[in-house]
Amino acid sequence: MSEGSERDVSESEGRYLRAIHLLTAETDRRAKTGELAAVLDVSDASVTGMVGTLADRGLADYRKYEGVTLTDDGxxxxxxxxxxxxxxxxxxxxxxxxxxxxxxxxxxxxxxxxxxxxxxxxxxxxxxxxxxxxxxxxxxxxxxxxxxxxxxxxxxxxxxxxxxxxxxx
Structure with missing residues (x-):
């Protein structure tokens, strides 16, 4: 990951990244969007939108119906x-x-x-x-x-x- 790119993560993106990181570490599998919505107290649509954004930035690997995990950069x-x-x-x-x-x-x-x-x-x-x-x-x-x-x-x-x-x- 390039120097300084971690700081380019917004507060909201950081919360999602942390939730994904902690959930995947706990379950040893992809985090489901419903689990993230429950943990973060947001809508499923918000989760889907954000994990798409994180995937576009190379921070997450999102697979519809399978869930999301973080890349090394994520x-x-x-x-x-x-x-x-x-x-x-x-x-x-x-x-x-x-x-x-x-x-x-x-x-x-x-x-x-x-x-x-x-x-x-x-x-x-x-x-x-x-x-x-x-x-x-x-x-x-x-x-x-x-x-x-x-x-x-x-x-x-x-x-x-x-x-x-x-x-x-």
Whole structure:
């Protein structure tokens, strides 16, 4: 994957990539569009449209009636997306004492702004510098497994727990 292309993933695309990544890891098969719709709380049509977009970008392999899986580039983008959110979440919660969950639910229906998106708008240099400032060991709270980053571990919690907690309102 070309440098910087993971950051070219929108917040919405990143959520779909993460859901596909976590569901396929949990089930060891293609994620069904209905499963994605349920996890992300969106319509089946929205899922079909987005997985088509991800497939067009080379991030997913979508087969009608069979489901979707990520390409190597898609998996890298999903993990980078999650890692950036993890750095932002750790910084906001541990260093600034910001209650990220409370901000996400600020309007009472769980559709508030997600402050973890901060990780997506920072440059590569900025997010890596922020990670140096944060420098917390992985506690599993961010659900962002990635072999490249020592502080991240996919074994902290089961994949099912990560799917459930990452996408709850």
């Amino acid at each position: 998996e890298a983008a999903a993990r980078e997306f999650a890692w950036r959110r993890c750095v932002a979440e750790n910084f906001l919660e541990d260093d600034l004492n910001v209650d990220v969950a409370a901000l996400r639910e600020a309007d009472g229906d769980g559709s508030g702004e997600d402050p973890r998106a901060l990780g997506q708008v920072l440059s590569d240099e900025a997010v890596h510098r922020l990670k140096e400032v944060v420098d917390h060991p992985c506690d599993g709270a961010c659900r962002a497994p990635h072999d490249e980053y020592d502080e991240c571990s996919s074994e902290v919690r089961t994949t099912a727990e990560r799917v459930e907690s990452e996408f709850e309102p």
